[in-house]
Amino acid sequence: MTDPLISARDLTVSYPLGRSFLGEKHVLNAVDGVSLDIYRGQFFGLVGESGSGKTTLGRALLKAAPITAGNVVYRDEERGFDVQSIKGSDLKDYRKRAQLIFQDPYAALSPRMTVRDIIAEPLEVMKLTRNRKETDERVREIAAKCRLNLEHLRRFPHAFSGGQRQRISIARALVSGPRFVVADESVAALDVSIQADVLNLLKQIQRDMGIGFLFISHDLSVVAHVCDQVAVMYLGQLVETAPTRALFARPRHPYTSALLSAIPSLDPDAPKTAEKLEGEIPSPAAPPPGCKFHTRCRFAQDLCRRKVPALRELAPGHKAACHFAEEFDFTRAAAAPVPA
Known part of the structure; x- marks a missing residue:
């Protein structure tokens, strides 16, 4: 396999919370020692509950958090960057190569700009085109890829549905010719039928342009539709990573199993198999000792409360952070069908 497009090693994003009355510093670790590799042309899924640190991780990879x-290294066929230390002209160059698709298509677009101006803005700010004619040609080209016609370019965002607005957001992210794109819950605000259309569009763009995607979602059924590799995140840490089929066929972490069991079945007569997770996700400002998931895990043992499990390889390409990944069968709790 070729070298990764973007690699993170022991990546940590912390926010100071001030001091207690005893003078102790309090820190919130939104991302806590994450390591991952994303390859060119790969659809890499990142899933987990709200508050698990998914968005912060995506923004850190973009130098937006x-x-x-730790460190983040970006390498394409032309240039490389140590993302954690870049600034100035190098940061501007990195912005051309790494882009973000926002979650909310309604809040992401300026109501005072036409669609043409919205898509053209990155080209003008980054000075990627020499004149207006060249800018318009590039805008029309990327709009066509995103299934927007010339009439759409003259309108304002209020004239469009949620799915159309998201296609405009995608076009804006792609117009600079990025190699890496973070799609942060990019279909969560859309109807199910529109979700499928946008997901198919992203897959087509991935094939045509060879872009590496980090696809952030809380919905494993959506991840199964588009992703080649999946990482499961809990309280700032990765608890399992695997190829999509392997993860669905045999989850090796109880948290993954619980997420899979919560995927709704299309059969109304199917027995209810969702595994209930007791309690709320703990605060990242005061995580529990040992395994962070032990407070909600029905398989937890005394070892889980004392020792942090390492993210270790259990099968080729399949890693899990669980002391008892080999001893317990988590597959029974997961009722999700294996993706084709």
Whole structure:
């Protein structure tokens, strides 16, 4: 396999919370020692509950959130960057190569700009085109890829549905010719039928342009539709990573199993198999000792409360952070069908 397009090693993003009355510093670790590799042309899924740190991780890879420790390395066929330390002209160059698709298509677009101006803005700010004619040609080209016609370019965002607005957001992210794109819950605000259309569009763009995607979602059924590789995140840490089929066929972490069991079945007569997770996700400002998931895990043992499990390889390409991944069968709790 070729070298990764983007690699993170022991990536940590922390936010200071001030001091207690005893003078102790309090820190919130939104991302806590994450390591991952994303390859060119790969659809890499990142899933987990709200508050698990998914968005912060995606923004850290884009140098849009402060990196406290660890390192992020970006390498394409032309240039490489140590993301945690870049600034100035190098940061501007990195912005051309790494882009973000926002979650909310209604809040992401300026109501005072036409669609043409919205898509053209990155080209003008980054000075990627020499004149207006060249800018318009590039805008029309990327709009066609995103299934927008010339009439759409003259309108304002209020004239479009949620799915159309998301296609405009995708076009804006792609117009600079990026190699890496973070799609942050990019279909969560859309109807199910529109979700499928946008997901198919992203897959087509991935094939045509060879872009590496980090696809952030809380919905494993959506991840199964588009992703080649999946990482499961809990309280700032990765608890399992695997190829999509392997993860669905045999989850090796109880948290993954619980997420899979919660995927709704299309059969109304199917027995209810969702595994209930007791309690709320703990605060990242005061995580529990040992395994962070032990407070909600029905398989937890005394070892889980004392020792942090390492993210270790259990099968080729399949890693899990569970002390008892080989001893317990988590597959029975997961009722999700294996993706084709």
